[in-house]
Amino acid sequence: MHEVTVTVNGAQHRRTVESRMLLSDFLRHDLLLAGTHVGCEHGVCGACTVIFDGVAVRSCLMLAAQADGHAIMTVEGLAADRDHLHPLQEAMRDCHGLQCGYCTPGILMTMKCFLDETPAPDEAQIREALSGNLCRCTGYQHIVDAMMLAAERLRS
Amino acid sequence: MTTRNFGAPITRNEDARLLSGQALFVDDVELPGMLHAAFLRSNVAHARIRSIDVAAARTRPGVVAVYTAADLGAYWVPGPLLVPPPPIAGITFNQRTQVPLAKDKVRHVGEPLAVVLADSRYVAEDALADIGVELDPLPAVVDLEKALNDTGARVHEDVRGNIAAHVRQCRGNYATARSRAEHLVARRFLYDHGASSPIETRGIVANWDGRANQLTIWDTTQAPVFLRNGLAGMLGLSERQVRVIAPFVGGGFGPKIMLFYPEEVVIPWVAMKHNRPVKWIEDRLEHFFATTQERGQTHDAEMALSRDGQILGIKDTFLHDTGAYNPYGLTVPINSQCTLLGPYVVPHYDSTFTAVFTNKPIVTPYRGAGRQHGVFVIERLLDLAARELGIDRAEIRRKNFIPADAFPYNNEIIYQDFTALEYDSGNYEPILDKALGMIDYRKFLAEEQPQLRAQGRNVGIGIACYVEGTGIGPYEGAKVQVQANGKVSVATGIGTQGQGHFTSFAQIAADQVGVDVRDVDVVTGDTDQFYWGAGTFASRGAVVAGNAVNEAAKVVRQKILRLAAEHFECAEEDLEIADGAVSVVGVPGQSVKLGALALKANPMRGAVRPGTEPGLESTQYFGPPRGATASGVHAMIVEVDSQTFMLKVLKYVVVHDCGTIINPLILAGQIHGGVAQGIGNAFYEHLVFDDQGQLLNASLADYLLPSALEVPRMDIAHTVTASPLNPLGIKGAGEAGAIPVGPLFAQAIEDALGLADQKIELLEIPLSPNRLFELTTKPR
Numbered sequence: 001m002h003e004v005t006v007t008v009n010g011a012q013h014r015r016t017v018e019s020r021m022l023l024s025d026f027l028r029h030d031l032l033l034a035g036t037h038v039g040c041e042h043g044v045c046g047a048c049t050v051i052f053d054g055v056a057v058r059s060c061l062m063l064a065a066q067a068d069g070h071a072i073m074t075v076e077g078l079a080a081d082r083d084h085l086h087p088l089q090e091a092m093r094d095c096h097g098l099q100c101g102y103c104t105p106g107i108l109m110t111m112k113c114f115l116d117e118t119p120a121p122d123e124a125q126i127r128e129a130l131s132g133n134l135c136r137c138t139g140y141q142h143i144v145d146a147m148m149l150a151a152e153r154l155r156s
Numbered sequence: 157m158t159t160r161n162f163g164a165p166i167t168r169n170e171d172a173r174l175l176s177g178q179a180l181f182v183d184d185v186e187l188p189g190m191l192h193a194a195f196l197r198s199n200v201a202h203a204r205i206r207s208i209d210v211a212a213a214r215t216r217p218g219v220v221a222v223y224t225a226a227d228l229g230a231y232w233v234p235g236p237l238l239v240p241p242p243p244i245a246g247i248t249f250n251q252r253t254q255v256p257l258a259k260d261k262v263r264h265v266g267e268p269l270a271v272v273l274a275d276s277r278y279v280a281e282d283a284l285a286d287i288g289v290e291l292d293p294l295p296a297v298v299d300l301e302k303a304l305n306d307t308g309a310r311v312h313e314d315v316r317g318n319i320a321a322h323v324r325q326c327r328g329n330y331a332t333a334r335s336r337a338e339h340l341v342a343r344r345f346l347y348d349h350g351a352s353s354p355i356e357t358r359g360i361v362a363n364w365d366g367r368a369n370q371l372t373i374w375d376t377t378q379a380p381v382f383l384r385n386g387l388a389g390m391l392g393l394s395e396r397q398v399r400v401i402a403p404f405v406g407g408g409f410g411p412k413i414m415l416f417y418p419e420e421v422v423i424p425w426v427a428m429k430h431n432r433p434v435k436w437i438e439d440r441l442e443h444f445f446a447t448t449q450e451r452g453q454t455h456d457a458e459m460a461l462s463r464d465g466q467i468l469g470i471k472d473t474f475l476h477d478t479g480a481y482n483p484y485g486l487t488v489p490i491n492s493q494c495t496l497l498g499p500y501v502v503p504h505y506d507s508t509f510t511a512v513f514t515n516k517p518i519v520t521p522y523r524g525a526g527r528q529h530g531v532f533v534i535e536r537l538l539d540l541a542a543r544e545l546g547i548d549r550a551e552i553r554r555k556n557f558i559p560a561d562a563f564p565y566n567n568e569i570i571y572q573d574f575t576a577l578e579y580d581s582g583n584y585e586p587i588l589d590k591a592l593g594m595i596d597y598r599k600f601l602a603e604e605q606p607q608l609r610a611q612g613r614n615v616g617i618g619i620a621c622y623v624e625g626t627g628i629g630p631y632e633g634a635k636v637q638v639q640a641n642g643k644v645s646v647a648t649g650i651g652t653q654g655q656g657h658f659t660s661f662a663q664i665a666a667d668q669v670g671v672d673v674r675d676v677d678v679v680t681g682d683t684d685q686f687y688w689g690a691g692t693f694a695s696r697g698a699v700v701a702g703n704a705v706n707e708a709a710k711v712v713r714q715k716i717l718r719l720a721a722e723h724f725e726c727a728e729e730d731l732e733i734a735d736g737a738v739s740v741v742g743v744p745g746q747s748v749k750l751g752a753l754a755l756k757a758n759p760m761r762g763a764v765r766p767g768t769e770p771g772l773e774s775t776q777y778f779g780p781p782r783g784a785t786a787s788g789v790h791a792m793i794v795e796v797d798s799q800t801f802m803l804k805v806l807k808y809v810v811v812h813d814c815g816t817i818i819n820p821l822i823l824a825g826q827i828h829g830g831v832a833q834g835i836g837n838a839f840y841e842h843l844v845f846d847d848q849g850q851l852l853n854a855s856l857a858d859y860l861l862p863s864a865l866e867v868p869r870m871d872i873a874h875t876v877t878a879s880p881l882n883p884l885g886i887k888g889a890g891e892a893g894a895i896p897v898g899p900l901f902a903q904a905i906e907d908a909l910g911l912a913d914q915k916i917e918l919l920e921i922p923l924s925p926n927r928l929f930e931l932t933t934k935p936r
Contacts, residue, residue: 020278034184035177037406039355040440044856047355075177082176089175093167096821099829100654101174102181102356102406123869130864134856136355136407137654139828139893140864 004068008033009077017064024048026064027074035075035105039134046133049106050074056113075105078112088112091150092143099137107133107143115151123148161663161673162884165821169674170404170658179404182359182374187433190361191220193423194280195436196270196287197445198262201298201515201849202309203291205260208269213286218279220430222287223422224270225259231425232256235416236386239485241321242574248322252312253483254518256421262291263311263480264517265850266445268418273426273434296515296849300454300475303512311480311513320478321486321511325493325569328504330460333469337460341540345457346920347529347898349450350841352522352833353861354653356406357438358447360420362427371398373424376405377681378413379691381649384683386416387424402681408653409833410522411448413693414484419446444843444854448484448520451477451843453492453509453529459537460504465545465552469504472496472533476511476526479518486511488519488526490572491625495895496530497567497577499584499623499787500556505569515849521693523833524894531622532921535899543912549903550592553621557584564880571783572694573628579785581877582813584621587789590873591619591811595791614796615806616908620896623787626814626888627699627879631779633688634701636665636708638716638772642736642751644669644676646709648701649689651681655697655890656822661705663818664884668709669716670733671750694783695888698818703778703882711774719753719772784879784887788812790831790896794904801925801932803839803905805868813875815887823889824872830893832867837894838901840866842922898922 005014008031015030022041027033027050036059039047043061050059051073078086085093088108098104107130114129115121121129126147130140173179210222225232235253258267270287274280295309302308303318311318334340361374371393377383377400384400391398405412419436427434438446455474461467476489493507542552558565560583567577592598600617608615634648646665652658662676669676679685689701717728720738724731724746732741738753740746750772758770793807810827817823840860844852853859878885898921905911906918909932916932 018278028183029186032186033177034181034186037181037356038183039357039406040856042440042855042857045355045440075175079176085172085175089172092175093171096167096825098171098174098654099656099825100354100356100407101171101179101404102354104174105177108175127864132863134355134861134863136353136409136833136861137829138825139830139832139867139870141828141867141869142825144864144869 002065002068004064006067007071009073019063019065021064022060023062023064023067024059027059033074033076037102037105039103044134045103046110047103047106049109049133051109051113056110075108078108087153088150091146091153095142095146095149097138097143097146103133103135107135111147115154119151119155121151161666163817164819166659166663166673166819168656168659169662174404181356181404181406182361182376183437185361185374185435187363190433190435191273191275191430192277192280193426193434193436194272194277194284195268195419196284197266197268198258199265200262200291200293201265201296202294203262204294205258205262206290206292209288210270213272213283216279216283216286218275219283220273221426222270222272222283223426225257228256231390232259235483237485238415238483239487241486242490242570242572244323244325244570246324248319249486250315250320252315252481252513254418254481256418264445264515266442266517271422271426273430298514298516298845298847298849300477300512303514304510311515315513318513319510320482320513323486324508326506327568328469330469330471330504330506333460333504337468338463339461339541339545340458341537341544342458343540343919345455345533345536346452347532348452348842348922349522349528350837350843351444351449351859352409352411354407354409357440357443358412358417359437360423361433361435362424363433364428364431366431369397371424371428373398373400374403375400375420376412377402378408378651378653378693379415380651380681380683381689382415382691383420390421391424391428399684402651405651405653408692410525410693411520412653413691414448414520440856441854444851445517448518449843450488450522451516451519455533457533457537459541461541463545465541465547465555467500467502467556470502471506474509476509477514477516477519478511479514479516481518482511483518484520487521487572491526492530494569494571494577494625495527495623496534498531498534499558499582499621501558516845523830523891525891527624527895528837528898531896532898535620535896536902536919539903540917550588550597550619554585554588558582571625573783575782578782579623580879580881582785582787583875583877584787586875587787587811587813588621590875591789591791591809594809594811594871594873595793595807597791600793614798614908615793616904616906617793618900618904618907619789619791620900620903621789622896623785624695624892624895625783626695626786627780628694628696628783629779630690631777632690632701632704633686633775633777634704634708635686635773635775636705636712638669638712638750638754640751640754642675642749644671645679646676646705647679647686648705649686650692650697650701653692656819657697660698660818660822661702664702664705665709668706668713671736675736695890699784699882699886699888700778700780702818702886703884704776706884707776707778708774711776712772715772715774716750716753719757720748723748723756778882780881782881784815784881786814786887786889786892788892790900792900792904794908796905796908798909801928808868808870810870810872810893811875812872812892813877814889814892815879816876816885817874818886826889827872827893828870830891831870831897832862834894834897835867836862838898838921839923842924
């Protein structure tokens, strides 16, 4: 068993976890931050993506014990408060960039990191950045549109 | 009405919750004292079960119980037949349905043998390794043609030749057509579909509240009402004691309409037995075996034509892989048989299929539901005929279209909804013309392709047509109610897996009741909110439930006007409803809010007139006489690398006619997603089974779902031919995008690589770089 202290969306949590506890399960079922979704548990689909010390990672491929002393952002921490959406979320809504919404939290976290690094992307760059997140509903076109719109709004 | 919401590209009511991580999916349900289940599954496709020893597993710390089929007693029964065979004369149908836990025999890899309940999923999975299983493997039935040869193994001992069904449907007399034919095209076609692979796998949570005598189930189902009814019957409860909630569901695409999966039968039973909530969530490996899929058909088809390319008739004989059991009846192969006819006049048709049991996972509808297979056959036959007769590919299609003045058009065979395959309305030439214009077909063939070829680039064009029977019965219902806070509540029995019902149904109700679309709260998939219904399948949600919402909202509108007329002591004709209030036209200040009227409609004291119904509420039902037929044309320009056979889609065009449009934004999303799945099916996804029935690529690293790099940008346009079968004039659109992509890819790749000159034909789906290499380098 391991003592872990982890900061998630600005709040500090202290828990005791088994060595094998996945970070995705820890976030969802111990911290009850169920916005992070699990799609494949083998690191392909990207639904469980969270931002770990500023880097987008797959939380199904990490252990909770590895998060000790680190800072994580999940989809619940993206917007400034519960009454507002982040510009990325707004653009996804405005462009109909989600259908069932299950892959959406992972896509938001991946693209948050990408747009932080690449504030003026073209479509090819967006598609490349998005290619590690599988969406079975949208065919990606409206997600790409949303990211172009979000990038534009974030720049101005 | 001030604003009309119907037809407007309104953003979705449900998105804020989904985008902020606040929407409830099944695995988000956390209950005190909840147990977690894991299933032990067969690792071979076909075997006799000699013994299952669970003693060691039961003693592992943290394990609460382990059950096998023997423990289920009288609760162990095969599942019901969900869809009986349609009334077609002379058919054979052998019903063999799945069981809760395998007893005596296993019939496909992944069939469950035992269930472990433990304090955590981690411990439950540990205990699976403690279970000792002795299986005597049997030869696996994998190949369809060999399966029919009754000297080999049988999936079900009492079913000779592994024949699940045999169906022949005819129109006219094909022999006559053949005798008059000036040209015949006959080929063998293989079409394999795949795994629907929603990003959310299946899952179920069951909670028995012994004090309330109430069972609550959260399930990733597309059919909550029938799940409730069936489970109540199995568990000896009345329907009112069972509440099924299909909360937000992370994609379905068909396999979540399958009912009474083994886990859905076992988990509620163990929850009641232990008086504790129990959760089971399917993992991705399980999804490849334990969730139904769609697979292959082998068609031997022949088309008889006149010299100028008129279709005289078609004869088709095909084998259909139904997997180890056939709980969904004949829906998939009947769809193949019917949809093969497409938008064309086929005066003589002779189609026979044999559905075959195999030692593979169960086949039930997956987006398109067998329609792809049929469309592939006729579209490829037309391509081949065009080439052999020297006719343009687009023109041979135009020449054979059902004329616009021929509707309703009866194909004289029986469809999946048990009624005649009659197209309600359609107008196909404008769709083709629009698609040809958008892809610039003539210019590409005359100028661009020769220029690009001269530069050594392998570019080709494809064009494919299809129809889709949508919006079938039996019925759906809706309850519309004005709340005291002025908001409008809409409840319907179907479930939602991303189709935008929280918005499209709100648009329909908002227009009738005169409120803002944001003030309409839609509830789907909760049997305590709406009691009746069939489910979300066959591109029918918007058509059938949407019209029920409209009918209920119309009655509520009448109730609002009647009550307001009493309130103002005026005629109903002098009133208008807008912005959540009723006003007397031309009398400023004479206005009452809908919420105030709702309160007035439910008086606390005093007397009401006999026959008065409280509230501003109505429940109405809608059932169409038959399905509404949507149609479309896809066109594509593709470039293929002749060394690697990787391809790049340079342009993709969809022109689609699904009747009147509720929300063009949502509709575009449905089409984009359908095309993406069609592309996966055509070129990337392939379920590879070995001769022992083992799936060799059961992971998302090996079963390739298309990413943002494989799915191209699409240009979409619509034509509108309203359906006369429902008051809103709509036709379904959920599956359309996925249907014609296979033949489109085959045609465009043949064109790009100039395969006709090499006498190479692409008669199978899926294709892939590897497969193209094999087909183009085979010894000839």
